[in-house]
Amino acid sequence: MAAQTILFDFTLDAGKTATAIQRQEVARIVRNELEHVFSQLELAYSMESMDNGYFSVLHENKETIITCRIFQQGLLTINVEYYLADGKEPIMSFDTMRTMELILRQKLDSDRSKYLPPIKRGGYIDIYMTSSDERIIEYDIDTLVYEARSPFQKIQIMHSKTLGNMLILDELQNIAESDLIYTETLMGRGIENYEGKEICILGGGDGALLYELLKENPKHVVMLEIDELVMQACNKYLNTICGDVLEKRKTDQYEIIVGDCVDYMKKFIAEGRKFDYVFGDLTDIPISDAPIGECWDFIRTIFEHSFQLLKPDGKYLTHGNGTSCLESLQLFEDQLRLLKPKVKFTTTKAFVPSFMEEWLFYQVTFA
Amino acid sequence: MAAQTILFDFTLDAGKTATAIQRQEVARIVRNELEHVFSQLELAYSMESMDNGYFSVLHENKETIITCRIFQQGLLTINVEYYLADGKEPIMSFDTMRTMELILRQKLDSDRSKYLPPIKRGGYIDIYMTSSDERIIEYDIDTLVYEARSPFQKIQIMHSKTLGNMLILDELQNIAESDLIYTETLMGRGIENYEGKEICILGGGDGALLYELLKENPKHVVMLEIDELVMQACNKYLNTICGDVLEKRKTDQYEIIVGDCVDYMKKFIAEGRKFDYVFGDLTDIPISDAPIGECWDFIRTIFEHSFQLLKPDGKYLTHGNGTSCLESLQLFEDQLRLLKPKVKFTTTKAFVPSFMEEWLFYQVTFA
Numbered sequence: 001m002a003a004q005t006i007l008f009d010f011t012l013d014a015g016k017t018a019t020a021i022q023r024q025e026v027a028r029i030v031r032n033e034l035e036h037v038f039s040q041l042e043l044a045y046s047m048e049s050m051d052n053g054y055f056s057v058l059h060e061n062k063e064t065i066i067t068c069r070i071f072q073q074g075l076l077t078i079n080v081e082y083y084l085a086d087g088k089e090p091i092m093s094f095d096t097m098r099t100m101e102l103i104l105r106q107k108l109d110s111d112r113s114k115y116l117p118p119i120k121r122g123g124y125i126d127i128y129m130t131s132s133d134e135r136i137i138e139y140d141i142d143t144l145v146y147e148a149r150s151p152f153q154k155i156q157i158m159h160s161k162t163l164g165n166m167l168i169l170d171e172l173q174n175i176a177e178s179d180l181i182y183t184e185t186l187m188g189r190g191i192e193n194y195e196g197k198e199i200c201i202l203g204g205g206d207g208a209l210l211y212e213l214l215k216e217n218p219k220h221v222v223m224l225e226i227d228e229l230v231m232q233a234c235n236k237y238l239n240t241i242c243g244d245v246l247e248k249r250k251t252d253q254y255e256i257i258v259g260d261c262v263d264y265m266k267k268f269i270a271e272g273r274k275f276d277y278v279f280g281d282l283t284d285i286p287i288s289d290a291p292i293g294e295c296w297d298f299i300r301t302i303f304e305h306s307f308q309l310l311k312p313d314g315k316y317l318t319h320g321n322g323t324s325c326l327e328s329l330q331l332f333e334d335q336l337r338l339l340k341p342k343v344k345f346t347t348t349k350a351f352v353p354s355f356m357e358e359w360l361f362y363q364v365t366f367a
Numbered sequence: 368m369a370a371q372t373i374l375f376d377f378t379l380d381a382g383k384t385a386t387a388i389q390r391q392e393v394a395r396i397v398r399n400e401l402e403h404v405f406s407q408l409e410l411a412y413s414m415e416s417m418d419n420g421y422f423s424v425l426h427e428n429k430e431t432i433i434t435c436r437i438f439q440q441g442l443l444t445i446n447v448e449y450y451l452a453d454g455k456e457p458i459m460s461f462d463t464m465r466t467m468e469l470i471l472r473q474k475l476d477s478d479r480s481k482y483l484p485p486i487k488r489g490g491y492i493d494i495y496m497t498s499s500d501e502r503i504i505e506y507d508i509d510t511l512v513y514e515a516r517s518p519f520q521k522i523q524i525m526h527s528k529t530l531g532n533m534l535i536l537d538e539l540q541n542i543a544e545s546d547l548i549y550t551e552t553l554m555g556r557g558i559e560n561y562e563g564k565e566i567c568i569l570g571g572g573d574g575a576l577l578y579e580l581l582k583e584n585p586k587h588v589v590m591l592e593i594d595e596l597v598m599q600a601c602n603k604y605l606n607t608i609c610g611d612v613l614e615k616r617k618t619d620q621y622e623i624i625v626g627d628c629v630d631y632m633k634k635f636i637a638e639g640r641k642f643d644y645v646f647g648d649l650t651d652i653p654i655s656d657a658p659i660g661e662c663w664d665f666i667r668t669i670f671e672h673s674f675q676l677l678k679p680d681g682k683y684l685t686h687g688n689g690t691s692c693l694e695s696l697q698l699f700e701d702q703l704r705l706l707k708p709k710v711k712f713t714t715t716k717a718f719v720p721s722f723m724e725e726w727l728f729y730q731v732t733f734a
């Protein structure tokens with residue numbers, strides 16, 4: 001079940017929408033055209049304001065409600081909204097939308113016009129996600145494969161027709177079957193040499209990083225993941241990217257410890273345990289524009305402990321954020337610059353299919 | 368200049384929205400909450416229908432207009448629309464939106480709720496494009512670099528913060544600086560051997576395919592492109608993907624002929640000219656669900672002539688469509704199956720960054 005909202009926009013010559021009479025004329029043209037599509041159209045309400053233009057509500061049987069707004073600055077918006085029951089045909093086909101756009105564009109002598117594909121609202125599966133810089137992206141998700149709430153987060157596995165199964169944590173896309181490039185860029189495949197190395201993964205519950213690292217013949221990998229349920233879900237629904245590494249929790253090559261990574265890092269530090277590589281594969285870095293709050297505190301704590309776990313020539317590898325999030329990346333780098341002893345870093349980037357954007361990755365070493 | 372429309376949805380227990388009295392109660396809660404955000408809120412209009420639930424119009428100074436609809440099936444939609452002048456702050460920050468969503472979700476005991484980032488309407492640059500299966504994708508376009516109308520199409524070069532310059536033809540994204548993978552998959556880099564080969568490109572006005580092919584040391588490439596203006600635009604604004612190949616029209620290695628490719632193919636056929644590879648790098652194949660109309664006729668014509676130009680062991684390489692467009696791809700393959708002499712084909716696919724989707728490519732040979 002879902003409602004559909006279809007948004008049309010037409011840029012108008014501001015000289016033709018400046019007065020109430022002119023706006024009435026635009027409204028008349030719109031109404032005439034809408035009557036071709038909605039034969040039972042009725043005007044329910046209209047409002048005119050010297051400062052803010054014209055607004056009206058039209059409807060067909062109170063079922064399809066259409067709002068029409070004419071901004072005096074020279075813009076017309078038409079919003080069509082109705083309830084589309086499962087299995088029913090949409091009220092407007094793409095052909096109807098395109099035709100209506102073209103005719104109105106011509107009749108209104110509009111310079112630029114646009115309609116968006118119907119926005120589906122209230123569906124059981126949320127198909128709209130946002131990029132790191134708050135852009136709308138509609139996914140081709142057709143199935144909610146799994147949903148559960150762990151003590152730590154809401155866990156969903158959704159199936160995308162083209163990206164495969166996707167892990168969504170608290171409404172944020174984490175990794176999908178399409179995203180080998182994510183793991184390969186995070187680990188710097190072909191650049192870093194993991195053979196015989198000791199590695200610690202912080203987080204990494206989807207298992208993809210562990211799976212790919214084990215192919216490079218390291219001495220040992222320890223993974224510290226807090227959420228047992230994430231691992232169970234990924235083991236079951238994402239095994240094309242994690243193989244069977246989440247199946248067993250301990251082998252000669254690796255150990256998965258379920259617990260708070262900070263606790264275990266403290267334990268390792270107390271034991272004097274050191275690693276060649278530490279991976280920060282935890283929650284995303286915050287988008288917020290000030291380096292305050294729990295999230296940045298957490299990131300600082302992770303940094304500080306990670307560097308205490310690294311051998312002098314060790315590396316800390318982690319994901320950053322979308323490359324368009326300059327402010328957030330800047331704050332992240334500011335945190336790195338605060339560390340003592342001093343560190344230096346390089347970055348790499350890759351377009352991650354399921355994120356639908358380019359992502360930045362960090363390689364940090366002692367300065 | 369642009370209007371902003373913010374869409375909120377709340378799934379409600381249908382048992383709580385079945386009667387007019389219940390819907391009035393939901394509307395009261397919504398109005399109370401909206402008054403926290405819009406202190407001058409006024410109710411302008413409301414409409415109640417036994418079959419179609421409740422609808423109301425609220426506004427603040429007739430400037431911000433809010434429609435609120437309660438579907439008796441158990442769904443509430445709230446649409447907030449206002450004009451945002453250049454340089455002004457949005458009326459609702461992301462924090463305000465998030466807070467309003469969370470509070471209403473709790474007060475209405477909503478199971479699922481959602482808000483979309485504000486939809487920008489009527490802006491000079493169109494930042495919303497659609498995938499091949501009609502999904503909405505908002506791009507991080509910040510500049511319209513170039514716009515012109517040639518005798519054949521509307522040509523735009525837009526700059527995306529993360530994808531670089533993008534070529535848009537008649538509102539459809541064609542290629543961007545981020546899309547080497549497109550060209551490499553089309554040509555099967557690392558699979559096909561172009562050394563010493565004779566090649567014909569149909570279309571390819573962006574120059575990327577020609578540029579990449581020339582790196583593989585072919586004997587000669589002839590490119591048949593109809594639109595001089597596309598080449599001028601790409602030569603100027605897309606030279607990271609086409610180098611300087613569009614600068615000169617003829618060298619020992621290649622020749623660019625500006626004209627209708629079908630005319631030149633006929634000419635080549637009459638001359639008995641044959642190629643090792645023919646590339647179909649023309650307009651996208653149609654999305655429509657029947658193999659009729661000009662576009663499919665055009666594609667059939669291209670196929671027929673192309674195979675007359677191929678040596679017996681030659682290959683026809685072309686792009687298909689988004690891998691989610693099963694119907695369209697099926698129709699494309701149906702066209703291939705109609706060809707005489709018979710052909711056979713293989714496919715490859717790649718996620719193309721600027722398309723924000725996975726694309727299918729065809730390799731066709733004589734059966």
